[in-house]
Amino acid sequence: MYNAKAYAAASDTSPLARTTIARRDPTEHDVQIEILFCGICHSDLHTVRNEWKEFMPTVYPCVPGHEIVGRVTKVGSAVTRFKPGDIGAVGCLVDSDGTCDHCQAGLEQFCPNGTYTYNSPDKHLEGVTYGGYSESIVVDERFVLRVPSNLDLAAVAPLLCAGITTYSPLRRAGVTKGKKVGVVGLGGLGHMGVKLADALGAHVVVFSTSPDKKEDALRLGADEVVISRNADEMAKHAGSFDFILDTVSAEHDINAYLNLLARDGKLTLVGAPPQPLRVAAFALIMGNRSLSGSSIGGIPETQEMLNFCGEHNITADVEVIPIQKVNEAYERLLKSDVKYRFSIDMASLKSDS
Ligand code: NAP
Ligand code: ZN
Numbered sequence: 001m002y003n004a005k006a007y008a009a010a011s012d013t014s015p016l017a018r019t020t021i022a023r024r025d026p027t028e029h030d031v032q033i034e035i036l037f038c039g040i041c042h043s044d045l046h047t048v049r050n051e052w053k054e055f056m057p058t059v060y061p062c063v064p065g066h067e068i069v070g071r072v073t074k075v076g077s078a079v080t081r082f083k084p085g086d087i088g089a090v091g092c093l094v095d096s097d098g099t100c101d102h103c104q105a106g107l108e109q110f111c112p113n114g115t116y117t118y119n120s121p122d123k124h125l126e127g128v129t130y131g132g133y134s135e136s137i138v139v140d141e142r143f144v145l146r147v148p149s150n151l152d153l154a155a156v157a158p159l160l161c162a163g164i165t166t167y168s169p170l171r172r173a174g175v176t177k178g179k180k181v182g183v184v185g186l187g188g189l190g191h192m193g194v195k196l197a198d199a200l201g202a203h204v205v206v207f208s209t210s211p212d213k214k215e216d217a218l219r220l221g222a223d224e225v226v227i228s229r230n231a232d233e234m235a236k237h238a239g240s241f242d243f244i245l246d247t248v249s250a251e252h253d254i255n256a257y258l259n260l261l262a263r264d265g266k267l268t269l270v271g272a273p274p275q276p277l278r279v280a281a282f283a284l285i286m287g288n289r290s291l292s293g294s295s296i297g298g299i300p301e302t303q304e305m306l307n308f309c310g311e312h313n314i315t316a317d318v319e320v321i322p323i324q325k326v327n328e329a330y331e332r333l334l335k336s337d338v339k340y341r342f343s344i345d346m347a348s349l350k351s352d353s
Contacts, residue, residue: 001023001024001025002023003022004022004134005134005135005350006018006134007019023138024124028079029076029078029140029141030076030140031074031075031079031139031144032073032137032138033090033144034070035134036153037069037070038065038068038069038132039067039157041064043064043272046272048330058119059128063118063130064118064132065131066091066160067159067160067341068090070087070088075141080141082144087146087147087149088145088147089156090143091160092109092116093115093117094139094140094143095143097113100112106299106301107298108143109297117131117132135346135350142299145303151313155316155317155318156306156316159314162191162192165294165295166189168296168297175200177201178201178203179202181202181204182207182241182243182244182245182257183197184228184245184247185209185246186206186216187247187338188338188341189271190247191341193247194222198220198222199314204221204222204223205224205225206224208228216339238259242262243267243268244267246269246271248271249271249272250273251273251277252277255278258283261289264288265289265290267291269292279291316343317339318343319338319339320343320344322348324348324352326344
C-alpha cells in the first residue's frame with residue numbers, strides 16, 4: 001500500500017477537502033496511473049451529497065471522480081496492453097467478474113459483482129473504492145482504456161462518462177442521417193450528446209432552460225434550439241422526434257418531451273434526478289411511444305466511443321480548474337453554469353500540502 005493525496009467529502013454536508021488515501025500496490029494485472037485530468041460529473045455531486053441514498057447510499061469519506069485520464073507509472077508482471085509512460089483512461093468501472101452474462105456481453109456495468117470507480121466495496125483494501133479526485137489510481141488493465149493520440153487530454157477526460165453515457169443510447173437507438181434527435185439539457189452529458197448525434201448525421205434539436213446557451217448549442221452541432229419554458233416553441237415540434245435523450249439532473253416534466261415523439265418514438269433517460277418522475281399514460285399510449293433508461297456503457301463500447309471521437313476529432317468543451325476550486329465548481333454545476341464540463345488539472349494537487 002502507498003499513500004496518495006486526494007480530495008474527499010467527510011459527510012453529506014461537508015465541502016470536499018484535502019486528505020490522504022491508501023492505494024494498493026499494483027498486483028500482476030494492475031496498471032498504476034498518475035492522474036493528469038479528472039472531469040466533474042453531476043453524479044459526483046449527487047453522490048457527495050448523498051442525494052441517491054435510496055438507491056446507492058454514500059459511504060464517507062467519499063472521493064469522487066470517474067472521468068480519469070493519466071500517465072501509466074507502473075504495470076504488473078502480467079499486464080500486456082500498457083507500459084510506463086503510456087496514456088491510459090478510466091471511467092465509471094474498475095472491476096467485474098468477467099464471467100456473468102452481462103460481462104460476456106461486454107456490459108460490465110450490470111455485473112452483479114462489479115465495482116464502480118468510487119463508492120463501491122473495495123475488493124483489495126478495506127472500505128470503498130476512491131475515485132479520480134486524487135493524484136493516482138491503481139486499476140486492473142481490463143478497465144483501462146486507450147486514448148487516441150490526436151485528442152487533448154483535459155478535454156478527453158469527460159468522454160469517460162459523459163461521452164459513453166450519451167454515445168451508447170444514441171447508437172442503440174440507431175441514430176443516423178435522416179433521424180430527428182432531441183437532447184434535453186445542455187450540460188456535461190447534453191453537450192456530448194449534441195456533438196455525437198451531430199457526428200452520427202442526425203438533425204439535432206437542443207432543449208434548454210438557459211436562453212444564453214443558444215449560440216453555443218448551434219456551435220456545438222445543434223440544428224435548432226428550443227427554450228423549453230416557451231410552450232409555443234415546444235408545440236411546434238409536437239409528434240416529430242425519432243429519439244430524445246433526456247440528460248436533466250433535476251425534477252422536470254417529462255410528459256412535455258414524450259408528447260414531442262413521433263409514432264414509435266423513444267425517449268431515453270440518462271439524467272438521474274433523485275426524485276421519481278411522473279409519467280402520463282396517454283403521453284406513451286398515443287403513438288406507441290417508449291420510455292427507457294440507459295446506464296453508462298460497457299468497456300468494449302467505451303473503447304469504440306473513444307475511437308469514434310478520435311476519428312471525428314470530438315472532445316468535451318472544458319473549463320479547466322485547479323482542484324482547490326472544486327467546491328465552487330459544484331455550486332456552479334447546480335446553477336447549470338458550466339461551459340460545458342469542468343476538468344480538474346491534477347497538477348494542482350501536487351502543490352496542495
Ligand atoms: P450537468 O452538467 O449539471 O447538466 C444538467 C443540465 O440539465 C443542466 O446544464 C441544465 O441544462 C439542465 N437542468 C438542470 N436543472 C434543471 C431543471 N431543474 N429543469 C430543467 N433542466 C435542468 O449534469 P451532467 O453531468 O450532464 O449529468 C446530468 C445527469 O445525468 C445527472 O443526474 C447525472 O447524475 C446523470 N448521469 C447519468 C449517467 C447514466 O449512466 N445514466 C451517467 C452520468 C451522469 P440547461 O441549462 O440547458 O437547461
Ligand atoms: Zn458520470
